[in-house]
Amino acid sequence: MATAPPDASRPVIIVGSGLAGLAAAHEAAKAGATVHMLERGPKPGGNSIKASSGINGAGTQFQRASGILNDTSDLFRNDTIRSAGFRFQTRKEAATGNDIDRESLVDTLTKSSASAIHWLADEIGVDLTVVAALGGHSVARTHRGAGKTPPGAAIVTGLLQKLEQRPEFKLHTSARVTQIHVDGEGRVRGVRYVQKSEGGREGQQPRRENQEEEPKEEQVDLYGPVIFTAGGFAGDAHGQLARYRPDLAGLPSTNEARPGPHGLMAGVGAELIDMDSVQVHPTGFVDPSDANSPYKILAAEMLRGEGGILLSPQGRRFVNELERRDVISEAIMGLPQPATEQGIKQWDVTLLLDPGAIDATAGHLGFYTFKGLVEKKKVKDLDPAVIETVDRYAELVASGRDDDEFGRRTFGHWRLVPGEANREEEVCVGRVTPVVHFTMGGVAFDNKARVLRRASDGGALVPVSGLWAAGEVTGGLHGDNRLGGSSLLECVVFGRVAGREAAEAAK
Ligand SMILES: Cc1cc2nc3c(=O)[nH]c(=O)nc-3n(C[C@H](O)[C@H](O)[C@H](O)COP(=O)(O)OP(=O)(O)OC[C@H]3O[C@@H](n4cnc5c(N)ncnc54)[C@H](O)[C@@H]3O)c2cc1C
The missing domain is CATH 3.90.700.10 (Succinate dehydrogenase/fumarate reductase flavoprotein, catalytic domain)
Known part of the structure; x- marks a missing residue:
């Protein structure tokens, strides 16, 4: 537990610099918030920068230009639910508030898909003119650019370039979040992170501990609304993957080897769902x-x-x-x-x-x-x-x-x-x-990208005050099987929502 200093300015704190984090940062900065993005790696981009097939959108101008005139958000929604499988058979639970409302999350994803593509193309300037059909989709709806740059790299680079122009945005690389601060009522107040000295720590008062033992690392406390966009655990072979899917031991992975962030969030009460749904x-x-x-x-x-x-x-x-x-x-x-x-x-x-x-x-x-x-x-x-x-x-x-x-x-x-x-x-x-390749499970969340916890009576899921999440760290949206192209999409759709909501809370 920690108490935020009374005079603390309240930046929006974003944990993880993949697409979900960058989309959140863009919206939060646009809404006038100061944004501190904390990234454990030496460079931004996470797994997002490797994405190679593209991003889904139903009913886009680029589909129309390619002669695909029959796609709708309803068709996309049906494909998504069909692909998601048995996880979507819990509607009664959702109605009582005891489970996340999966169908409404899918509605938000699919209905916002065309605007997500147009936002990336028009506001961020990413080329998404080529459309292809991926497995499980009824029509071609996965967008990428015509040039050599793969879609993940094009989108991440485009967003970073825009963010670099904003004085409200501060990126801290080699900054690993190790703790989430909560107050006595369970509200999230900020985070503690470990800053490696070669990284880009800016403007914080370090609280250096064990200076003689760990001369190259500093612990820093930062206070404000927190958005977790720290990705999944498909690269955590000996940690969470071994815990939730021991049967997958020995399979190679496409993901960067790093520990999954879910334990940190569960530590402040976040409900974890579908953790054994691994793609x-x-x-x-x-x-x-x-x-x-x-x-x-x-x-x-x-x-x-x-x-x-x-x-x-x-x-x-x-x-x-x-x-x-x-x-x-x-x-x-x-x-x-x-x-x-x-x-x-x-x-x-x-x-x-x-x-x-x-x-x-x-x-x-x-x-x-x-x-x-x-x-x-x-x-x-x-x-x-x-x-x-x-x-x-x-x-x-x-x-x-x-x-x-x-x-x-x-x-x-x-x-x-x-x-x-x-x-x-x-x-x-x-x-x-x-x-x-991908972990469908993660923290429970809602349409406002709020992280959910189980109420103290063990019944309904309720928001954790001060904590949002988007991207692969969240669970439930894809059920038991994600459609190709829908992860980049969820990063944009729910990342933007989280950025706006957290910026509002920071005011
Ligand atoms: C090779 C490859 C190709 C893919 N192709 C596609 C595709 O074509 N279309 C598609 O839709 N999806 C694709 N995916 C999936 C998609 O790229 C990812 O699911 C998505 O990019 C995840 O984005 P994210 O922002 O949630 O997390 P990430 O991009 O993984 O970013 C999370 C960041 O959080 C950081 N982090 C983690 N823990 C901490 C901590 N404690 N403190 C500070 N920072 C932390 C990580 O270092 C990382 O940089 C692909 C995935 C891979 C691996």
């Missing part, structure tokens, strides 16, 4: 030069959306490549698994892109090629079983028939023709395997 993404690249690394670069879903197919070790298709992530991951994990090496569980699946998909993803492929994760091969140099599969698939696409075997409905930009005519054409191949 295993079907396609992380196995780097041939470091095959047993526990960290994998994501093979973005849009590679399949734009036309890529997946092949078993026998060179056969085995799944609709645009099924939901959980379905494809399960299908891969049902294939024979090569012997586990160095404790890493991985499979031997090939992602193959034809020349049409190569062209449509050229901006991204350059990076994957540079990293040695994919290589180009002429069709004639592929295994005979793969050539046979490619021919059968090319024939299916050319015929306009349905994919009766696996049920794929859209084929992206695939244009390879079947038969001898394709033998001199180049395709792109890389080895992929399922990876721990």
Whole structure:
């Protein structure tokens, strides 16, 4: 417990500098608040900066310009709830206030999706003109730019540039929040953080303890409304992941290795929900030069959306490549698994892109090629079983028939023709395997991005005064399976709400 000094100015404190934090910071600063953003890493951006497929929006100007005229927030809502699975079967509980109101969170997400895209494009200046279909979506609604910069990096950089122009905004890197201050009535009053000396601490009075033992770190107390945008725990292999999903031990991850922040928030009463809902993404690249690394670069879903197919070790298709992530991951994990090496569980699946998909993803492929994760091969140099599969698939696409075997409905930009005519054409191949990617669970929250706790009688969920959250740290919105492109969206939608609400509270 701590008491805020009476004369303390009340900045909005944002914990974590990924997209949710940056969106919150932008709105809070715009509303006139001073914003202190605390980031444990040496650089801002979190996992957000790595996002590679894009951000969802239903009914956007960019969809219309691409000829997609039939998307609506209702269609997006239905896709989201279908993907979310069994977690959405608790409506009675929601009505009594004993569970979060999941459907209303989805309503907010999907209804605000077009305005989130337009905000990023018009106000922040991010290029989001290219639209692709990802797994589980009825139509193409995942937006990214036409150039080489992946969408996460483009959005994070755009927001940081805008924020740097605002004198109200102060970014502290290498600043790890270790404690949330609450007063005697359980209201959040601020945070304590540890500032590594090489970071950018600004304007705070340090309270240095154990100076002789820890000369390079200072503890700093900061008071004001707090927004937690500290991300998920998919990179916390030996901590929260091991606690909530021990069965995933040994699977590699696409996430930065760092402890999940949820324990800190639970310490001030925040309710944690759906913590065992962890998304295993079907396609992380196995780097041939470091095959047993526990960290994998994501093979973005849009590679399949734009036309890529997946092949078993026998060179056969085995799944609709645009099924939901959980379905494809399960299908891969049902294939024979090569012997586990160095404790890493991985499979031997090939992602193959034809020349049409190569062209449509050229901006991204350059990076994957540079990293040695994919290589180009002429069709004639592929295994005979793969050539046979490619021919059968090319024939299916050319015929306009349905994919009766696996049920794929859209084929992206695939244009390879079947038969001898394709033998001199180049395709792109890389080895992929399922990876721990995203944590659907997190702190309970509501439409105002307020963090919720269980009331003292154990019944309803009520807001924790002074504490907001947005982004992957929150739980409940995606149920048991998140749709690709919806995490960046939730960061923008609920991050902005949190920024506005906390700025109001700071006044
Ligand atoms: C490789 C990859 C590709 C992806 N592609 C997509 C995509 O195309 N579309 C999509 O919608 N989603 C995608 N996702 C998911 C999405 O990027 C993340 O879920 C989302 O960006 C999370 O944003 P965030 O702001 O909540 O957290 P993050 O971006 O992870 O930021 C959290 C920040 O909080 C900091 N932090 C944590 N604890 C503390 C502490 N105690 N004190 C101070 N700072 C702290 C962290 O260091 C981090 O910088 C992808 C994820 C990965 C890993």
